[in-house]
Amino acid sequence: MQCPKDKQVSLVESQLAAQLAAHxxxxxxxxxxxxxxxxxxxxxxxxxxxxxxxxxxxxEMNVDRSPFDARAALCPECNAYLARAKVSAKTPFYVxxxxxxxxxxxxxxxxxxLQTLSLHTVIDQMxxxxxxxxxxxxxxxxxxxxxxxxxxGAELAAQIFELADVLKQHPNGDFGVAYLMRRCDK
Numbered sequence: 001m002q003c004p005k006d007k008q009v010s011l012v013e014s015q016l017a018a019q020l021a022a023h024x025x026x027x028x029x030x031x032x033x034x035x036x037x038x039x040x041x042x043x044x045x046x047x048x049x050x051x052x053x054x055x056x057x058x059x060e061m062n063v064d065r066s067p068f069d070a071r072a073a074l075c076p077e078c079n080a081y082l083a084r085a086k087v088s089a090k091t092p093f094y095v096x097x098x099x100x101x102x103x104x105x106x107x108x109x110x111x112x113x114l115q116t117l118s119l120h121t122v123i124d125q126m127x128x129x130x131x132x133x134x135x136x137x138x139x140x141x142x143x144x145x146x147x148x149x150x151x152x153g154a155e156l157a158a159q160i161f162e163l164a165d166v167l168k169q170h171p172n173g174d175f176g177v178a179y180l181m182r183r184c185d186k
Contacts, residue, residue: 035102
């Protein structure tokens with residue numbers, strides 16, 4: 001098999017984890033994980049925490065992006081174009097997967113990052129619309145929180161966040177929000 005990012009280089013057999021065979025590129029240091037092998041390995045893994053918690057954790061992590069991340073790639077097994085799923089972090093990156101054979105390509109360092117974030121066992125879910133929608137929602141919420149902290153300062157922002165959580169849980173929380181809006185609308 002040839003490297004999806006550099007067709008001049010042959011992939012070398014390797015092992016990513018116990019019972020997870022892979023092929024790595026000695027040049028770009030990317031990793032190809034055959035779809036059937038990943039699927040067999042994945043079902044043996046313990047269930048992970050909630051998807052929302054995993055997404056939140058990912059949004060807080062800085063990642064060193066591979067210089068090959070933006071390069072299009074073909075599946076080394078069936079030659080189909082690899083689909084890309086955005087992994088949101090402070091520095092987002094993309095994991096690629098073959099739509100035909102379900103093989104997965106991780107550029108240099110991406111598998112380790114996925115392991116650190118506990119996302120390595122849910123790669124298939126990253127390619128679902130639900131995951132991408134949740135990720136965008138979480139990114140927007142994180143941006144709003146950072147903007148609130150920047151404008152109001154950390155202490156007042158923390159109080160606002162706490163009050164927002166209390167009002168969200170309260171059956172008449174909308175009344176409290178309306179009250180605050182009237183008081184601040186001057």
